[in-house]
Amino acid sequence: MQLRAFAEEGTLGQERTQPSTAGTLEGWREWNDGASRFTFELFGRLDGRDRRRTHGDVREAYLTHLGDAWTLHLGVKRVFWGTTEAKHLVDVLNQVDFVEDLDEETRLGQPMVQLELRRVPGTLELFLLPGFRQRSFPGPEGRLGGPVIVDGDSRFTASQGILHTDWAVRWSGRAGGLDVGLAHFDGTSREPEFEVLGAVVPGEPIRLRPVHQLVTQSSVDAQYVVGDWALKLEAFHRRGEGRPSNAFVAGFERTFVGAFGTRADLGVLAEYLHDGRGDRAPLLAFERDVFVGLRVALNDFAGTRLLAGLIHDHRTGENLWVAEGRRRLGDAWELTMDLRAVSGVGTTEPGDLAALLDPRRKLGLIAGDSYLQLELRRFF
Amino acid sequence: MGRGAIIAAALLLLGAGPARAAEPDAALAAVLEDPAADAAARGRAVAEAAARTDAGFGDSRVAVRMILHDGRGRTSERALRLLTLEGTGEDGAGDRTLIVFDEPRSERGTALLTWTLPGDDDQWLYLPALKRVKRIAARNRSGPFVGSEFAYEDLTEEQVDAFEWRHEGVEGCSLGECHRVERIPVEPWSGYSRQVAWYDREALRLVRVEYFDRKGDLLKVLEATEWERSPEGYWRARRMDMRNELTGRRTELLWEPHAFGTGLDADDFTPEALERVR
Numbered sequence: 041m042q043l044r045a046f047a048e049e050g051t052l053g054q055e056r057t058q059p060s061t062a063g064t065l066e067g068w069r070e071w072n073d074g075a076s077r078f079t080f081e082l083f084g085r086l087d088g089r090d091r092r093r094t095h096g097d098v099r100e101a102y103l104t105h106l107g108d109a110w111t112l113h114l115g116v117k118r119v120f121w122g123t124t125e126a127k128h129l130v131d132v133l134n135q136v137d138f139v140e141d142l143d144e145e146t147r148l149g150q151p152m153v154q155l156e157l158r159r160v161p162g163t164l165e166l167f168l169l170p171g172f173r174q175r176s177f178p179g180p181e182g183r184l185g186g187p188v189i190v191d192g193d194s195r196f197t198a199s200q201g202i203l204h205t206d207w208a209v210r211w212s213g214r215a216g217g218l219d220v221g222l223a224h225f226d227g228t229s230r231e232p233e234f235e236v237l238g239a240v241v242p243g244e245p246i247r248l249r250p251v252h253q254l255v256t257q258s259s260v261d262a263q264y265v266v267g268d269w270a271l272k273l274e275a276f277h278r279r280g281e282g283r284p285s286n287a288f289v290a291g292f293e294r295t296f297v298g299a300f301g302t303r304a305d306l307g308v309l310a311e312y313l314h315d316g317r318g319d320r321a322p323l324l325a326f327e328r329d330v331f332v333g334l335r336v337a338l339n340d341f342a343g344t345r346l347l348a349g350l351i352h353d354h355r356t357g358e359n360l361w362v363a364e365g366r367r368r369l370g371d372a373w374e375l376t377m378d379l380r381a382v383s384g385v386g387t388t389e390p391g392d393l394a395a396l397l398d399p400r401r402k403l404g405l406i407a408g409d410s411y412l413q414l415e416l417r418r419f420f
Numbered sequence: 421m422g423r424g425a426i427i428a429a430a431l432l433l434l435g436a437g438p439a440r441a442a443e444p445d446a447a448l449a450a451v452l453e454d455p456a457a458d459a460a461a462r463g464r465a466v467a468e469a470a471a472r473t474d475a476g477f478g479d480s481r482v483a484v485r486m487i488l489h490d491g492r493g494r495t496s497e498r499a500l501r502l503l504t505l506e507g508t509g510e511d512g513a514g515d516r517t518l519i520v521f522d523e524p525r526s527e528r529g530t531a532l533l534t535w536t537l538p539g540d541d542d543q544w545l546y547l548p549a550l551k552r553v554k555r556i557a558a559r560n561r562s563g564p565f566v567g568s569e570f571a572y573e574d575l576t577e578e579q580v581d582a583f584e585w586r587h588e589g590v591e592g593c594s595l596g597e598c599h600r601v602e603r604i605p606v607e608p609w610s611g612y613s614r615q616v617a618w619y620d621r622e623a624l625r626l627v628r629v630e631y632f633d634r635k636g637d638l639l640k641v642l643e644a645t646e647w648e649r650s651p652e653g654y655w656r657a658r659r660m661d662m663r664n665e666l667t668g669r670r671t672e673l674l675w676e677p678h679a680f681g682t683g684l685d686a687d688d689f690t691p692e693a694l695e696r697v698r
Contacts, residue, residue, distance in 0.1 A: 297611075
């Protein structure tokens with residue numbers, strides 16, 4: 041059960057509240073003395089306002105076979121790559137379920153063949169990714185679309201379109217306090233660019249079509265832990281979207297165990313985000329931003345946790361505030377709180393194409409969609 | 421029977437002789453009998469003998485129920501499983517431990533992997549909702565583990581080199597007679613200034629530990645009871661009680677019987693394997 045409360049009415053007159061209900065069903069079965077296994081996770085949401093946010097997804101449904109020095113996964117699966125908190129740059133295999141959350145942490149299931157080879161040294165993983173999942177976008181009655189409506193089917197530069205088969209390879213290894221992942225991806229970019237559909241009429245929502253380019257992306261993600269410090273890095277080099285580009289996120293997390301003589305753990309986070317695409321970077325991108333955050337774990341019965349942070353663009357003054365908290369209520373219930381708020385930039389109004397394309401107003405799109413979300417979860 | 425033999429037997433019965441029979445571990449007995457061995461050497465010998473009682477277990481699996489009491493009548497429960505792979509000893513590598521959460525249900529599938537090493541351990545946390553493996557700073561070991569009175573460092577393998585030891589004598593305890601040993605953590609991130617541990621003479625089981633905080637005050641007391649010997653010959657407590665002397669909070673650990681030699685191998689204890697954990 042989820043309720044979103046927005047600070048103001050939407051630019052297209054959307055309601056200030058958005059109630060919805062979602063469910064997840066997961067399970068697994070193994071045979072062959074544990075060497076073979078089937079894992080599944082199904083997700084569905086009914087949204088009280090947005091027909092497009094009423095959606096279902098096979099998050100996972102895959103077979104696993106464990107060999108002596110290898111593991112094979114076959115089916116729909118989610119795979120996460122990365123180390124940083126503010127942005128997940130190198131995590132490229134799964135499409136974002138954008139209507140769920142704009143933090144890019146909720147992702148759609150991707151059909152794949154994943155072969156993991158263990159004795160290399162380190163771990164080598166090979167991925168074959170047939171088929172493309174389109175990013176989910178809110179409808180005209182929904183929020184977080186701002187003054188635009190993403191409409192119609194995506195356009196692809198790959199001639200096979202949605203049926204293009206992507207591939208990827210990743211090596212991961214560790215030495216002492218260092219974990220490193222090196223990856224290469226060749227296929228349709230999960231991150232869309234947009235083109236305007238039809239005529240732009242002042243006061244009317246601008247209709248956009250997602251465009252997905254064929255790209256190659258080489259990336260590194262690393263984390264080094266020493267004492268109370270964790271140093272994190274994600275970086276990629278990407279070709280295929282105009283000029284080749286680089287992007288990175290780098291930062292640290294410093295943990296204070298038993299902070300101020302209490303049972304609580306406190307973490308201080310800081311990251312710098314750079315996107316070499318600069319003004320060409322897509323909407324909602326962070327081209328030159330600083331992230332600072334605070335993580336608190338109370339270590340109480342209810343497992344109370346809070347992460348709060350600010351992503352600040354020091355050139356344009358745009359701010360994205362995020363807070364995520366959760367605590368258990370008894371054994372089977374959990375309450376979560378999520379805050380997403382934009383400041384430092386005015387709301388882009390419907391039909392204002394110049395404002396929409398202004399690279400100094402990349403958060404203007406959702407500036408009128410700041411919200412607080414409460415969610416009550418029951419576990420069975 | 422000669423006169424000397426009778427005297428020796430009488431001495432043994434009276435417990436006045438070199439009580440070799442009470443020390444099952446020959447190497448420990450030799451150190452304790454050696455007048456040149458100081459308290460540090462004797463303490464370390466007790467720890468090494470205790471470690472030897474566990475050698476050769478290979479791997480183990482056990483389920484444990486954790487009951488947290490807040491000292492004001494409220495309780496909360498956790499259910500977890502511990503999978504352990506015995507260390508090879510190569511480069512001082514200790515055991516590898518995997519802790520998997522079954523309850524509370526909101527945490528189901530969360531898993532914590534630890535490679536015990538000399539100096540800082542390596543530790544990773546798996547978050548099933550994000551399919552994400554996160555490396556954790558070693559200092560996290562001294563904080564409260566899942567809100568309990570146990571710190572992570574209280575739960576893992578007792579590495580002999582992680583402490584400086586001092587034998588403080590033999591005294592009565594819940595399992596008869598125990599070696600009383602003071603141990604001072606070597607690692608700067610430990611939450612403790614020192615501990616006093618009681619190992620029983622018969623089988624070197626760790627029956628009681630007193631933990632002193634960084635200020636030197638008595639912080640917590642651990643008691644391990646309901647001991648059972650597995651068919652393989654390893655002693656395990658079925659019950660542990662950790663009491664916080666400063667706050668009145670306490671945590672019970674109720675252990676299922678351990679299963680040994682279950683076929684786990686090093687491939688089951690890697691960060692990549694965490695998503696397969698069920």
